[in-house]
Amino acid sequence: MKNFKIEHRRNSGIEVLDLHGELDAHTASQLEESLKILIDKGNSSIIVNCKELEYIASAGLGVFMAYIEDVREEGGDIKLTNMSDKVYNVFDLLGFPTLYDILNEENEAIEKFLNEK
Amino acid sequence: MKNESTYTLTVPAATEKLADVRKFVFDHSLQEGFSSEQIEDIRLAVDEAFTNIIKHAYEYDSNQEVLVHLHFDSDKLVVKLTDYGSSFDITKYKRPDLKEQIKKKKRGGMGVHLIRTLMDDVSYSRVNKKNEIKMSKNRG
Numbered sequence: 001m002k003n004f005k006i007e008h009r010r011n012s013g014i015e016v017l018d019l020h021g022e023l024d025a026h027t028a029s030q031l032e033e034s035l036k037i038l039i040d041k042g043n044s045s046i047i048v049n050c051k052e053l054e055y056i057a058s059a060g061l062g063v064f065m066a067y068i069e070d071v072r073e074e075g076g077d078i079k080l081t082n083m084s085d086k087v088y089n090v091f092d093l094l095g096f097p098t099l100y101d102i103l104n105e106e107n108e109a110i111e112k113f114l115n116e117k
Numbered sequence: 118m119k120n121e122s123t124y125t126l127t128v129p130a131a132t133e134k135l136a137d138v139r140k141f142v143f144d145h146s147l148q149e150g151f152s153s154e155q156i157e158d159i160r161l162a163v164d165e166a167f168t169n170i171i172k173h174a175y176e177y178d179s180n181q182e183v184l185v186h187l188h189f190d191s192d193k194l195v196v197k198l199t200d201y202g203s204s205f206d207i208t209k210y211k212r213p214d215l216k217e218q219i220k221k222k223k224r225g226g227m228g229v230h231l232i233r234t235l236m237d238d239v240s241y242s243r244v245n246k247k248n249e250i251k252m253s254k255n256r257g
Contacts, residue, residue, distance in 0.1 A: 003136050022139075025168040026132035055139075057164045058231055062224030065215075069222055086157060093234055094227050095215045 023060035044076025051082035079109040131179035158235040165228035174202030
């Protein structure tokens with residue numbers, strides 16, 4: 001898909017997904033697949049870095065809604081980082097900031113995960 | 118004083134067309150002088166409405182089509198999305214409780230809330246099996 005891409009890497013032992021481009025009802029299945037693979041492998045501490053995410057529709061937020069309980073039940077979390085104001089605004093309109101850990105920088109998420117362990 | 122102008126796009130009811138629909142709305146709104154914040158709002162609202170038609174009116178039957186109609190005048194933009202699928206009256210939807218949804222691992226229903234928040238006026242009509250969602254964004 002030309003307008004959306006996910007890259008996977010590890011930072012300080014924590015799984016990180018880098019989102020690039022536009023996340024909508026079409027591309028959300030790619031994010032779902034990537035998250036599912038990580039969770040099925042037993043990872044419950046996941047960072048989603050949104051630095052290169054240019055656009056998000058509610059279908060994208062829906063993916064986070066579907067999986068957050070799974071990882072929290074395992075003592076983990078999905079932490080979202082590096083969002084542009086434009087992308088954050090959509091999360092904010094839907095009330096996500098009170099229920100999700102949304103951080104400015106990836107390093108803050110790493111520190112939080114390491115301190116929680 | 119600017120003249121009124123109208124643009125239409127007919128697209129298959131398929132999620133892979135979402136990017137094309139967003140570009141259509143983005144380009145014309147920009148050309149018609151809307152601010153970047155307003156364009157972001159319009160683009161997302163149209164994306165959500167188009168997604169709802171694919172999911173609920175046509176249930177992912179990509180052989181169906183959706184008509185996207187933009188009408189600009191000196192005060193506002195009126196976007197109309199027309200389909201011939203099942204009735205889906207977005208004005209009747211309540212805002213879902215995010216906390217409850219997460220607990221039940223459910224998703225959805227968020228798009229309708231976004232459309233209502235982002236646009237100034239939203240209405241729905243169904244006449245002779247034709248569904249029409251009308252959303253407007255004021256210039257001022």
